[in-house]
Amino acid sequence: MAMIREVFRHLFKRPVTVKYPFERTPTAERYRGKHEFYVDRCVGCGLCARECPALAIELVPSDKNVNGRIPIFYLDRCIFCAQCERICPRAAIHLTKFYELASPDRKTLVYSAG
Numbered sequence: 001m002a003m004i005r006e007v008f009r010h011l012f013k014r015p016v017t018v019k020y021p022f023e024r025t026p027t028a029e030r031y032r033g034k035h036e037f038y039v040d041r042c043v044g045c046g047l048c049a050r051e052c053p054a055l056a057i058e059l060v061p062s063d064k065n066v067n068g069r070i071p072i073f074y075l076d077r078c079i080f081c082a083q084c085e086r087i088c089p090r091a092a093i094h095l096t097k098f099y100e101l102a103s104p105d106r107k108t109l110v111y112s113a114g
Helices: 002-010 047-051 083-087
Strands: 035-037 057-061 069-074 093-095 110-112
Touching (some): 035 110, 047 057, 047 083, 083 093
Antiparallel strands (some): 035 093, 057 069, 069 110
């Protein structure tokens, strides 16, 4: 009897959950998601790789900037602390609000500019 009463009590209420992925809840204003890297602003100083607490940034040789190296971001290691964004002197790194990073292949979680 108690179960039937409970069923009727909740029968006409709105659902509590969101119908993801068709409906999405908005992210918080200061949410930190996937990195966005501007290779034209980067000077290859290496501050981002040095300051990363998760060791998720590696500098690799490249001919796209002055010092001859650019960062590669390993998003599977990243803790999204935004330390790289704060330390970059040229604002070449920006954390977006994109959060759908789940993937069965770790190679898709390596982000580089080229």
